[in-house]
Amino acid sequence: MLELKNVCFTVNDGTTDLNIVNDVSLVIPDGKFVVITGPNGGGKSTLARLIMGIEKPTSGKIIFNGTDITDKSVTQRAKLGIGYAFQQPPRFKGLTVRSLLSLAHGSELPEDQCCSYLTKVGLCSRDYLNREVDTSLSGGEVKRIEIATLMARDLDLAIYDEPEAGIDLWSFTMLVESFKAMMSDRKESIIIISHQERIMQLADEIVVIADGKIRNQGPKDEVFPRLMGEFDGGCNFR
């Protein structure tokens, strides 16, 4: 279980303090699939980075499976079973898809297992296994490989920061299918930062974040219709 207690993240732009995340308290129970949504610049991605430890909260506490991880590093949190898929995954000259998956797994992965992860994200493994994760791959391909690296890990909590960002419509359809497939045999909790209705439809719970605060939170069937109402009113989260 992940618990955020009064988490704040403030930056100073030279003259004033900006509250990017403002007193957020949230509980993600074990095995839940939670979509965090809300307008751009509302603090969603920062929240994900705070959970992974890429940013440190200005105040508040983060508790994971009973351990206070507020002061723990990215590496320590990773070892406790938290995984994070970047919105814009970095590329690595010289590292093959296969070696990246093995690094994610923590030991050499057998070829058939690499292939099964790649197949799950809609990539034909034969074509990709020995390709370098460099600029020769398209944005959509890199995003799907990014998701595969989380599958290759043994996680208690997987965080995906806007998996749909920067990928084309066709890749997005594949991505939704990938997440659907993941639902069937997963044990970990999942947090996905997303604007996409089709991803929200997969969630157990939806959390709406705007201006650094939780504006709305609850089971998908309650929150989703209200969100759609906002869209109808001309408020587009993009």
Added chain:
Amino acid sequence: MEKIDFSMLGKIADITEIPSVGAYNIRKNGLGVERKSTENIEIIPKTDKNGIDIKIKPGTKAEKVHIPVIITEEGVNDVVYNDFYIGEGADVEIVAGCGIHNSGCNTSEHDGIHRFFIGKNARVKYVEKHYGEGEGTGQKILNPVTQVFMEENSYCEMEMVQIEGVDSTLRETEVNLEAGAKYVVLEKLMTHDEQKAESNMVINLNGKDASAQIISRSVAKNNSEQIFKPTAVGNADCKAHVQCDSIIMDNAKISSVPAITANNADAQIVHEAAIGRINNDQLLKLMTFGMNEEEAENVIVQGFLA
């Protein structure tokens, strides 16, 4: 041959024992210690100076030659002249490499002067790895000179690697291509501490449809310094691509100066060069796999030079 010899041979030539197949010449501390010719590959010691002639019969297919050099003593200054004659239509792999283990305080140096005469339609893959080790203060210096003469429609692929531990290197490479010949070189170099490396390459594309691909990847750590000057000269209707890519760390200095010259209006030559530090997101990504920063950095460097 001692245990330490094979440990170094493993690093520089991927062999951990005397090869059971193929030709070989193993040179240690300035002397040839093991040598074997085969029916198609003849290794003949030179009589006028240090070195060997490697004569590969026309049409030889899928054979391998190992010619590693190891230096395990301090104060050795070994200059060796090796000439490779690769017959028409042959298809062979040549594994060279030099390892210096210097535990003393005097400089040990190996300068391999290699010339390749590649016959029509022949194919050569050449791998050369340089490595230095030893707890002594004695410098480990490697100054290789490589000259390649490629006849019509021949193909040559060279992988030239400096793994680590080489205090100073000056690498001179010159390649001359006739019509239809294709040359691919991948130079991979790592320097650390106070090491210095300079690599100069001149690729002359002299015949129609000659082509060359020059790829240089390097990592400079600590206070080390690197200078790259690859030059492609198009003297005919030809194609060449020069690519230099470096990771810079700590207080290192890298200078990358690719040059292209066209002496024919049909020559198409491109160069690109990039130097940059390891990107923070790359480190973070690997840290989200549970690595610490140092481990992540190592993975990135090893992958880049793999």
